[in-house]
Amino acid sequence: MENKANAARYYDIHEEKVFNSGHQACPGCGQALAFRYVLNTMGPETIAVVPPSCAAIISGPQPYSSMRIPVYQTTLEASAASAAGIKRALIARGKEHVHAIAIAGDGGTYDIGFQALSSAAERGEDIIYFCMDNEGYMNTGTQKSSSTPRYAYTTSTPGGKPTKKKNLAEIMAAHQIPYVATATVGFPDDLVRKVKKAKEIKGTRVIIILTPCLDGWGLADNASVKISRLAVFTGIFPLYEVENGVKYTLTHGSDGTPISAYLKPQRRYRHLTAEQIDTIQQEVDEQYDILLRRVKCFA
Amino acid sequence: MISKPTAMLLTGNHAVSYGAMLARPKVIPIYPITPQTPIAEKLTELQLSGALEAETMTPESEHSAMAACITASLAGVRVFTATASQGLMLMHEMLHYASGARAPIVMANVNRTIGSPWGFWPDQTDSLAQRDTGWIHYYTESAQESLDTVLQAYRTAEQVSLPAMVIHEAFYVSHSLEVVEVPSHAMVDSYLPPFTPEIMLDPSINRSWGNVVNQEMFWRHRKYLGEAMEQTLEVAAKADAQWKELTGRGYELVEAYRCADAEVIIVTMGSMAGTTREAVDMMRARGLAAGLLKVRLFRPFPVQKLQSLLKGVPRVMIMDRNFSPGLGGVLHQEVKAALYGMKKAPPLYGYLVGVGGLNVSPALIEKLVRRTLREKAEINSIWVGE
Numbered sequence: 039m040e041n042k043a044n045a046a047r048y049y050d051i052h053e054e055k056v057f058n059s060g061h062q063a064c065p066g067c068g069q070a071l072a073f074r075y076v077l078n079t080m081g082p083e084t085i086a087v088v089p090p091s092c093a094a095i096i097s098g099p100q101p102y103s104s105m106r107i108p109v110y111q112t113t114l115e116a117s118a119a120s121a122a123g124i125k126r127a128l129i130a131r132g133k134e135h136v137h138a139i140a141i142a143g144d145g146g147t148y149d150i151g152f153q154a155l156s157s158a159a160e161r162g163e164d165i166i167y168f169c170m171d172n173e174g175y176m177n178t179g180t181q182k183s184s185s186t187p188r189y190a191y192t193t194s195t196p197g198g199k200p201t202k203k204k205n206l207a208e209i210m211a212a213h214q215i216p217y218v219a220t221a222t223v224g225f226p227d228d229l230v231r232k233v234k235k236a237k238e239i240k241g242t243r244v245i246i247i248l249t250p251c252l253d254g255w256g257l258a259d260n261a262s263v264k265i266s267r268l269a270v271f272t273g274i275f276p277l278y279e280v281e282n283g284v285k286y287t288l289t290h291g292s293d294g295t296p297i298s299a300y301l302k303p304q305r306r307y308r309h310l311t312a313e314q315i316d317t318i319q320q321e322v323d324e325q326y327d328i329l330l331r332r333v334k335c336f337a
Numbered sequence: 338m339i340s341k342p343t344a345m346l347l348t349g350n351h352a353v354s355y356g357a358m359l360a361r362p363k364v365i366p367i368y369p370i371t372p373q374t375p376i377a378e379k380l381t382e383l384q385l386s387g388a389l390e391a392e393t394m395t396p397e398s399e400h401s402a403m404a405a406c407i408t409a410s411l412a413g414v415r416v417f418t419a420t421a422s423q424g425l426m427l428m429h430e431m432l433h434y435a436s437g438a439r440a441p442i443v444m445a446n447v448n449r450t451i452g453s454p455w456g457f458w459p460d461q462t463d464s465l466a467q468r469d470t471g472w473i474h475y476y477t478e479s480a481q482e483s484l485d486t487v488l489q490a491y492r493t494a495e496q497v498s499l500p501a502m503v504i505h506e507a508f509y510v511s512h513s514l515e516v517v518e519v520p521s522h523a524m525v526d527s528y529l530p531p532f533t534p535e536i537m538l539d540p541s542i543n544r545s546w547g548n549v550v551n552q553e554m555f556w557r558h559r560k561y562l563g564e565a566m567e568q569t570l571e572v573a574a575k576a577d578a579q580w581k582e583l584t585g586r587g588y589e590l591v592e593a594y595r596c597a598d599a600e601v602i603i604v605t606m607g608s609m610a611g612t613t614r615e616a617v618d619m620m621r622a623r624g625l626a627a628g629l630l631k632v633r634l635f636r637p638f639p640v641q642k643l644q645s646l647l648k649g650v651p652r653v654m655i656m657d658r659n660f661s662p663g664l665g666g667v668l669h670q671e672v673k674a675a676l677y678g679m680k681k682a683p684p685l686y687g688y689l690v691g692v693g694g695l696n697v698s699p700a701l702i703e704k705l706v707r708r709t710l711r712e713k714a715e716i717n718s719i720w721v722g723e
Contacts, residue, residue, distance in 0.1 A: 111547030123405030
């Protein structure tokens with residue numbers, strides 16, 4: 039319960055007004071919150087790359103923009119390469135201090151954009167890559183991605199997804215890049231701190247942000263923050279960072295809340311049997327235990 | 338630094354690398370593929386030696402290479418890349434993106450068969466399949482022309498804000514050694530001013546690109562792209578004339594060689610133009626009135642030029658080293674469309690020669706000329722080989 043108390047105690051974020059109201063996210067959208075925290079922390083000396091996704095919709099239709107920075111909309115598989123191209127040009131022009139960032143969804147990161155991201159990480163491109171992870175192709179109407187968790191309903195897995203969510207944080211950590219972190223909108227202070235920290239580091243930095251999709255997950259308009267906190271407290275989405283592939287730090291984790299507390303409010307899980315819930319609990323426990331051991335091992 | 342024009346023994350691919358180096362690109366995202374690889378190797382070698390000051394990037398695919406080319410160009414620097422065959426196929430999506438973003442990228446493509454089955458042979462289908470992508474397309478026949486055309490392509494592309502492709506064939510041009518005159522840096526600098534776009538991706542300018550548009554905006558965007566293409570005909574002709582003034586070497590957009598009083602004019606592109614020039618000389622020596630019409634600029638397609646050069650010609654034969662299944666030779670179809678409805682339009686004979694890299698010899702060309710003089714023209718392209 040200590041986590042809950044800590045997180046509730048302070049909310050003190052210095053924001054530069056880069057992301058603005060009037061954007062086109064759904065009311066209560068978790069991703070819009072993430073946009074606010076990320077962009078207002080990055081500040082105006084930033085160029086963003088956005089692939090087709092909810093992020094592209096939130097960016098705004100021509101000639102409008104919800105962001106007071108240059109935004110380039112690329113193809114679904116190319117975010118990391120496009121951001122790298124911008125940064126290389128900035129370096130060539132002697133404007134290295136300007137940040138090049140990518141803001142992509144989980145489909146554009148875990149699936150079709152993964153090849154470009156892996157290569158950018160291997161090349162050590164000086165970019166910050168934000169994955170707005172809502173665990174599916176939500177902009178096209180809720181289809182399964184490789185980030186969709188086991189048993190979750192999507193329109194392409196109407197009987198529930200039979201396989202596990204891909205562990206992207208570990209895959210990126212295995213690239214031994216300077217900074218990988220997980221974050222969520224239910225912990226804005228933690229998210230902002232990680233963005234600030236990433237800003238100070240050179241090289242490829244990846245932050246995976248759990249951004250609940252109210253429509254795709256089947257939640258009320260006011261549930262985004264609450265459900266993302268439950269994702270942390272149940273241990274299904276622990277918040278941690280990995281530096282250079284070895285130094286693990288847990289920033290917010292499980293307080294022992296059973297997974298059913300997280301699954302029950304979501305329409306995408308309402309078909310689950312008691313056995314399936316047990317299976318998920320078992321998998322969450324196993325994964326969380328592995329994470330704790332890593333944290334301890336590299337502490 | 339090349340201080341004075343220097344004769345060097347270069348392959349077609351290395352000539353392209355020298356051309357690119359002289360253009361002083363700042364970012365070069367590039368991915369290896371046979372038979373393009375020597376272009377990339379020479380560029381990284383020139384960079385290591387300090388002769389070329391550029392950010393080279395080695396991404397995991399041609400798709401990412403072109404993605405990075407586009408954003409680097411939009412972020413205000415000159416970029417270069419090169420590819421071939423399957424690599425160009427993988428880039429296809431991004432080729433449209435590049436022209437849509439009006440990014441004046443210059444890329445070399447080395448024509449190679451597209452699988453399956455797997456092959457490494459000169460065949461122009463790879464680049465011809467990109468004809469609707471909004472790129473300027475140049476086809477060259479020699480190492481010297483490839484070097485010169487890379488520089489002309491930059492000069493043209495940056496004036497009309499369109500990307501340009503310089504295309505030569507696998508091995509016949511890419512790997513053949515020739516004496517090439519490499520111009521000096523000073524000459525090229527006087528021809529090609531630094532790339533300084535007014536609008537770019539930069540926080541101080543704060544302009545964005547690529548977000549969703551309505552139907553009317555999209556329509557207008559395509560119309561502007563078409564206008565830039567039309568403008569390209571004049572700009573590219575001028576770029577060629579200026580290069581000729583500077584170096585003595587000009588190629589024109591459509592070259593007519595010994596076409597006066599020709600009974601048959603042979604229309605073709607790329608390395609086959611060089612072979613045809615030899616064949617024309619041989620045939621003329623024997624009293625056979627043949628001429629060559631080399632299409633160097635394929636996009637924008639120089640329709641008016643072709644009309645004026647082919648009007649009233651007794652017979653025209655087109656040699657295609659490519660194949661569009663269900664239609665025939667691409668150049669044959671394009672010439673047919675360009676001449677449609679014209680008074681005194683010549684009969685057209687389309688030959689699918691050299692498809693898959695088959696050798697097209699002067700003797701074969703003469704045989705086809707004699708056939709053309711003998712037979713009636715057919716609507717479809719005719720297979721030549723076996």
